[in-house]
Amino acid sequence: MAKVDYSTLKKGGFMRQKQKNNFSLRIQVVGGHLTAENLKAIAEAAEKYGDGHVHLTSRQSVEIPFIKLDDVEAVQADLAEGGCRPGICGPRVRTITACQGDQVCPSGNVDTYDIAVKLNEKYFGRELPHKFKFGVTGCQNNCLKAEENDVGIKGALHVEWIPEKCIFCGVCEKVCREKAITIKDKIVAVDYDKCNDCGRCAKSCPTDAWDTKPGYIISFGGLFGNHISKGFSPLPLVTSEEQLFRVTDAAIGFFDEHGKSGERFKFTIDRIGEEEFIKKMEEAYYG
Template sequence: MAVDYAALKKGGFMRQKQKNHFSLRLKSTGGHVTAKQLAKIAEVAEKYGEGYIHLTSRQGVEIPFIKLDQIDEVKEELALGDVTPGVCGPRVRTVTACQGQEICPSGCIDTYTLAKELDERYFGRELPHKFKFGITGCQNNCLKAEENDLGVKGGIKVEWKEDACIQCGVCEKACRTNAISIEDGKIKVNDDLCNFCGRCSKSCPTDAWEETHGYIVSFGGLFGNSINKGEAVIPFIEDHEKLLKVSDAAIKFFENHAKPGERFKFTIDRIGKEKFEQVIKEAYEND
């Protein structure tokens, strides 16, 4: 009986050099794996693999040395621990994320909740080539958002509250882009230099800043045979629904225009950066 390797790869089973052996990629979202899942993964790796797992560069877990004739049995065993196979090939891959503001003091957005939402919306969607999402909580950029086809970086837009300010100068010292200055007893913010890191408001002892949390979205990142830093089209997106709209528009653009085996960045280049940016701006502006 012929083996459908394409179907196996779609289901997370990647062929190894060793005949009839596969490295099984498991599904995880935002780097989040429960203790129950970890226990089951360890059990399966011991019983069906060679007693170890591999952690991928995209927060994934793989179990090498799964035998061809044990694939169905492995899937059944994993399901008992709420573990499911991931995906490979030309489709939306695992959404990666740092721990975000729920855990990290520097975080500006709830990265894991957003990762789950994007995962439910896009994971496994068939496309001309693979498509990767990465979410990072702040300008520290631990998840390297711009390396992804679509990267989301958390940010905070600030507005000075004069009545609450005590002119201590902490915000000016905290700002790493020299966007803040004190002139004639007033705080000035240079919007052209502000990168929405939120360090000024986080360091302020008197809460003298109004905060608007939002997203910096980049498109067309690559980090493989070709390297490209993804670029933002809209400097700062405040509204969550608008974030989803521009994400939908980007996926649709890729789906409609990409050639088979062509990454998103090269589709943008071939169709035209101006045309792509127009699509994103229309999605952002239309209610």
């Protein structure tokens, strides 16, 4: 009997179960997005090759458990016909997660799915010292919990008051959770040291008296496993996709260059030093 290459199976999304010769197959789900065709193929595969149920993971993937070793190639072929690709495990860039963003959610400031797809195309499956996770969330409500990821991307909206459009209704001041807006003597003032670029003021304004520019808040070194660490955000607001991908390239490159096998990104940053890491990120930020 040929020896089973468990490492290759794991790289292809097949994770060993406690039951001998049974595997849970992880499906690649980018940004939480599945089509009806995908869902039909997954359901049929679960019925045909599994035990009729699927598991929804904490990172928006779908897993089909109880796949038999002899059915590995057949289930891959059937899923491919339904537009599904296997996910990935091990020391690699994992599937990118995202909330619904501004295409669906009224609070969203950026198109999170579009960013997730582009990140996935650039980095998915890239070999690194350890697993590496991106998460994209659309606004400060932070439904995707960006700071839990190795690199978190949070949609932002930079605002500037337009005096000639303002009727001084006071709505912006009331909705600002950071108390960054004050209205006095027919002047609307924004304390940008307090402002978190959530955009609630602009979205609530009845006369569109705010000029808005979308952007991204980037966090690094988040971790939520055996050790828990909130990612930190040392950079100013990222204002373009080009700038965003310069920064993500630099972060991946830093980990690839300095990381040790089995070491998560946060601990690489700690070992090399935050000062050195921030210097590299600032170089990428400013181009």
